[in-house]
Amino acid sequence: MYRLALNMLFGDRAKLAMLLCGLAFSALLMAQQSSVFFGIMSWTYTPMVNIRAQVWVSDPMVEQVNDAKPLRDTDLGRVRSVDGVAWAAPLHTSFVQARMQDGNFKLITLVGIDADTFAGAPAVLTQGRIEDLRLPDTVIVDEWGAALMGRMGVGPDGKPKNTPLKVGDTFEINDIQARIVGICKVKRAFTGGPFVYTTYDRAKGYTLGARRTLSFMLVEPQKGVTPAELCDRIERATGLKAWTSDTVIWSWGERSLARNTFWWFWTNTGIPFSFGTAVLLGLFVGIAISGQTFYSFVLENLKYFAAIKAMGAGMGVIARMLFVQAFTAGLIGFGLGAGMAQAIGRVMIEKGMPPFVMFPQILWATFALVLGISFVSAVIGIIKVSRVDAASVFRG
Amino acid sequence: MSHQAHTVAVRATGVDMFFGTPENRVVALKQADFEARRGELIMLVGPSGCGKTTLLSVIAGTLTPQAGTVEVFGQRLDGLGQEALTTFRRQNLGFVFQSFNLIPTLTVVENVMVPLLIQGRPFDEAHARALAILDKVGLKGREEGRPNALSGGQQQRVAIARALVHEPPLLICDEPTSALDKDTGAQIMQMVRDLSRSPERCVVVVTHDHRIFRFADRIAEMEDGRISRVVDDPKLLDTTHL
Numbered sequence: 060m061y062r063l064a065l066n067m068l069f070g071d072r073a074k075l076a077m078l079l080c081g082l083a084f085s086a087l088l089m090a091q092q093s094s095v096f097f098g099i100m101s102w103t104y105t106p107m108v109n110i111r112a113q114v115w116v117s118d119p120m121v122e123q124v125n126d127a128k129p130l131r132d133t134d135l136g137r138v139r140s141v142d143g144v145a146w147a148a149p150l151h152t153s154f155v156q157a158r159m160q161d162g163n164f165k166l167i168t169l170v171g172i173d174a175d176t177f178a179g180a181p182a183v184l185t186q187g188r189i190e191d192l193r194l195p196d197t198v199i200v201d202e203w204g205a206a207l208m209g210r211m212g213v214g215p216d217g218k219p220k221n222t223p224l225k226v227g228d229t230f231e232i233n234d235i236q237a238r239i240v241g242i243c244k245v246k247r248a249f250t251g252g253p254f255v256y257t258t259y260d261r262a263k264g265y266t267l268g269a270r271r272t273l274s275f276m277l278v279e280p281q282k283g284v285t286p287a288e289l290c291d292r293i294e295r296a297t298g299l300k301a302w303t304s305d306t307v308i309w310s311w312g313e314r315s316l317a318r319n320t321f322w323w324f325w326t327n328t329g330i331p332f333s334f335g336t337a338v339l340l341g342l343f344v345g346i347a348i349s350g351q352t353f354y355s356f357v358l359e360n361l362k363y364f365a366a367i368k369a370m371g372a373g374m375g376v377i378a379r380m381l382f383v384q385a386f387t388a389g390l391i392g393f394g395l396g397a398g399m400a401q402a403i404g405r406v407m408i409e410k411g412m413p414p415f416v417m418f419p420q421i422l423w424a425t426f427a428l429v430l431g432i433s434f435v436s437a438v439i440g441i442i443k444v445s446r447v448d449a450a451s452v453f454r455g
Numbered sequence: 456m457s458h459q460a461h462t463v464a465v466r467a468t469g470v471d472m473f474f475g476t477p478e479n480r481v482v483a484l485k486q487a488d489f490e491a492r493r494g495e496l497i498m499l500v501g502p503s504g505c506g507k508t509t510l511l512s513v514i515a516g517t518l519t520p521q522a523g524t525v526e527v528f529g530q531r532l533d534g535l536g537q538e539a540l541t542t543f544r545r546q547n548l549g550f551v552f553q554s555f556n557l558i559p560t561l562t563v564v565e566n567v568m569v570p571l572l573i574q575g576r577p578f579d580e581a582h583a584r585a586l587a588i589l590d591k592v593g594l595k596g597r598e599e600g601r602p603n604a605l606s607g608g609q610q611q612r613v614a615i616a617r618a619l620v621h622e623p624p625l626l627i628c629d630e631p632t633s634a635l636d637k638d639t640g641a642q643i644m645q646m647v648r649d650l651s652r653s654p655e656r657c658v659v660v661v662t663h664d665h666r667i668f669r670f671a672d673r674i675a676e677m678e679d680g681r682i683s684r685v686v687d688d689p690k691l692l693d694t695t696h697l
Contacts, residue, residue: 060572063558063565070560366556369517371545372573373538449544450517452552453508453629453661 060372064380065387067363071356075388078352082392082429083399085345089338090400090417090425095407096334097421098414100308102249103324104317106152107304109245109254110170110179112277113286115302115316116147116293123320125250127152129271134299138276141296143284148178150275151262154252157208158231165208166252169232171262171272178277181256187226187241192258199241200224203411204253232265247411249324290314345432349392350439353385357440361447368449377444381437389433393426463526464625464657465491465514470523472509472680483509484520485680496648496658496670501677507661508629510677514659515548515627516540528624528657545573549618551647553630555610557602563613564589564598570621588616592646608639612646619650626651628660632667644670 068075106124107115116138118128138147151171156164172179172192180189181199191197200208205224214220224230229238237255245254257265263272278301280289290301302316313319325331357364364377400417407415472484483506491497499507512518513525516532519540525532530543549570557566564585571581589598592612602610611631618626628647632640644667651658660671668674675685 060569062578063561063569063572066562066565067558067560360558362554362556363558366550366552367569367573368541369515369544369550370570370573371541371543371548373541376573448517450512450515452550452556453512453515453517 060376060380061383064383067360067380068356068384068387071359074352074356074359078349078356078388079392079395081345081348081352082389082432083395085341085349085432086393086396086425086429087399087403088341088344088396089428090397090421091403092334092337092341093421093425094400094404094415094417095413096330096338097418098407098416099249099330099334100321100324101416102247102414104306104308104320105246105248106168106170107306107317107320109181109248110150110152110172110277111182111304112148112150112179113280113304114278114289114293115304116276116278116297117274117300117302117316119298119300121300123323124316125320126323127274129269130273130276130299131271132273134297135273135276137297138278138293138299141289141293143281143289143292145279145281146176146178147276147278148173148176149259149273150179150277151259151266151272152274153262153266153269153272154250155232155266157237157255158234159208159210160228160230161210166250167204167232167255168248168250168252169262169265170254170256171259171265172256173277174258174260178279181243181245181254183244184241185244187239189241191240192256194238194240196236196238196261197240197257198237199243199256200239201243201245201254203247204255205239205242207253233267235265237265247414287314342428342432345429346435349388349432350436353388353436354439354443356384357381357443361444362452364444365447365449365452368444368447369452374441374445378437378441381440381444382434385433385437385440386430389429393429396429397422397425462492463490464493464495464528465489465659466524466526467510467514467520468524470510470513470520470525472506472513472518472520482680484513487523487677487681489514489675489682491657491659493657494652494654495672496651496660498668498671498674499659499661499677500663500665500668500674501683503663505677506680507677509680511627511629511659511661514625515550516544545570547623547625549621549623549626551611551614551618551626551628551631553633555602555614555634557610557613557617559601559603561602562599563594563602563605566602566613567617567620569617570623574621585616585620588620589613591650592616606639607635608643611635611639611643615643615646615650624656626656626658628658628662630662630664631660632662632664637666640664640667641670 104124118130121128135149153169154166155169157167158164177189209221209223212220224239226239229236280286286303293301303314305315306317308318308321404415404417467489470484470487473480473482475481501507513520567585568581594612648670673685673687675682
């Protein structure tokens, strides 16, 4: 009977198209909005991705990576003395204003790294060399920031043209010159500002007036010591807070700074509500369109279902037929919607805006919700058919 | 067991059936008695609202009477639950409906396969048997077409094929010729009669169409919710009120 149930479904092409449109649109909206949401949320812990270290140490009151509470420089020595620490390097992060040559100001994320080890340096430089950071007044700017801070002019075609900053260009941070010696590739941040790398000591100079400039310490465990184990030892020995650099936000480990950052933004901003509303909208639209279309499909076939009942098919068989039809439509609708979301995501990733991260969990959740929509649609149909009297087939 | 018991296919005795609330009751059958024999084609006739369709539904096990007994091929239906009635219909009944009730999104052969698939027969077996019976009703070559592409007569042939494909002992026909012209109606009734000629089969036809009375072995006339008389010769019936 299931084969015939599918033939009934595919035989009514107009209804099927409408049903698939509803389910695909719903799947697209849920998957795409969730992916953009997680993309934006993944930006919140960008420093963890750009500044790579196995263990991060911070002030005990720090809740997330963008909220650095400065430490004493002497804390570095205390951490280095903890058993199991291979090395520890200072890190400065702050938001400061940079003054461009045309007089414009841009908010930047200033990152000061250890000049000896370059621990926390960007992984990919598209221009320049990291060692040049040891030269006076030098910085490395990220690719996107170089474009953002670039010079606006007029192109040969008369249209406005942006010329990105390049190696050799300069700007000012707190009236101190910053000369670009490298362009790097890093992940963009939630705060939107470009990443400007310099040495830790020079960062102190750029942030005049700040009494403490040590934001975090980047720590490497010795061989045989796990990051979590080292975190315990550091906390016990120093009273500071130590974090792992694990960026799997689905894990429940309290030690992950990325995870804590993610959930901090989740609970302290309206972003989840905003995107959650869009996802719910997708769900409701799916239920409304698909439920309605499937119901109308059932209504149109009601007399045939009544005839099948009269011929001796129990409600169990008919219910399974309707489930097969609804779930098949759900499966195809999900495939179409998720495929479209992937295609849109590909374009977004190429353009870099808006951020797009499609975790497998998003696809699974969308799949489950689409099947939920199909289930609701099928149940509505089953209720309708169950109320049809088999004797009604004799009433013309 | 008496000889009569062996020959009876359907027996309904003292059947009461009413609809609506006790205050607003509509009586459809009132102490109705009906009997159909094995190997015969019996027609139920009477004016609209006399209870023909209700009696047919009771015999088919799609309605349970408030009083009386119903026996079909030795099986009492009046005490059966819904599940048992469903199983009974699946094994013993074939239906031909007034408006054919062929599923338009399925092919002709798929429509005919439905009763076999409901019985749980394998798809290939159902397909082969459906093709064979379609050949019998003269629709070879039209198996893969849609019912809507067929004429009314052809559609009713498909419905007959569907009703008989699982070889049910009791064939229930509800106004089988009402949507057909005279000649096509006659062909269809001839076919029903030929295909149902078996000592193990009984055909009950509800109709208003006096043009097909000649195909009946007996005709039971209904009036006010009961059988008023049963005749062997249609000429004995006054058809002016039908």
